[in-house]
Amino acid sequence: MAHKTISSSQNQFIKHLVVLKEKSRERKKSGLFLIEGQRELSLAIKGNYEIETLLFYPELCSETQLNDFKISQLKHIEISKEVFQKLAYRQTTEGIIAVAKAKRHTISDLHLSSKNPLILVAEAPEKPGNIGALLRTADAANVDAVIIANPKSDLYNPNIIRSSVGCVFTNTLASGTSEDIIAFLKSAKINIYCAALQDAVNYHQQDFTQATAIVVGTEAEGLSDAWREAATQNIIIPMQGQIDSMNVSVAAGILVFEAKRQRNFK
Structure with missing residues (x-):
């Protein structure tokens, strides 16, 4: 050779x-x-x-x-x-x-192939390990897109590629400001379900069979006011232990797979 x-x-x-x-x-x-x-x-x-x-x-x-x-x-x-x-x-x-x-991942470049999409949105995730785990979860659930709002790290950070075991390449990705992403979701008539404590209901009581964006924030900061105010509904995962939060990728997995269950894994 x-x-x-x-x-x-x-x-x-x-x-x-x-x-x-x-x-x-x-x-x-x-x-x-x-x-x-x-x-x-x-x-x-x-x-x-x-x-x-x-x-x-x-x-x-x-x-x-x-x-x-x-x-x-x-x-x-x-x-x-x-x-x-x-x-x-x-x-x-x-x-x-x-x-x-690298590919372009601006929210304006995002094209959804499904008319009834399921999207995972993460606001301001910082730890590459968490971002990688989110991408693995999204790949496992075959969501239509993963959107990173107010990104703190570029998606081609070697630690993200490593922790995602390459799922950074298998997901449809976009990023942008929270405001731009909210505008995109609303213009596309996609329901916004935010994992937030304020004015929230249990996640399993919601209908995720329509066009849905599930939005998660960081464990330390949660979601910004912009997301909580834009939400179709804020949702919570009932906690039965002594703490009031869980790892963001774990929470995302529970919520996304509930949506997939409702959709009969189609």
Whole structure:
């Protein structure tokens, strides 16, 4: 196989990739991000992401495995163990790191294929692990879209890709301000159900079979006034223990799968 080889972590291209891995500002500026791992790369390709370069460490990734991705050999770069360790978050991954082009995820670009959508909205989630878990939940429920309101992190943060096990590539995604998202949902006549304590009713008493957006906030701050005031109905999950909140991804899972149950998992 004809390909380039980079053995030094001081190579300028590798230095640029390290900055891409570590800096959200550079990812946004360049429109590029890194994908680590064979499963994640496979999901990105299924999600029609454009792969600019494929770097591989031959001791962990065979030529046969590399060819399975059907990416032009002109984009292949063989890297040394030193370079792989510099770029990889997980030293146990399968020796593949890809450079990919980011997609646009503005709320104005969101097109819903379903006439009766189920949407998960998360306002201002901060922890990559929580965002990743939300994306895994959304993928498992096959929701029509995940919308991040007032995002605190870009969706191509390596920790989000890792914690979502690639589900960042399998979901239809959008982001924007809470005000813009509320306007979008209202214009599309999508009911807004907000997980909030104020003026709330038990979640299982609501009808989620119509066009529905389920909105969750952070455990620390909850949802902003804009969401609570815009809600078709505020909903709560009855708590029977000593605390009055649960992890946001767990709460989202309960609410989304109740909606799926009502819709008979169609």
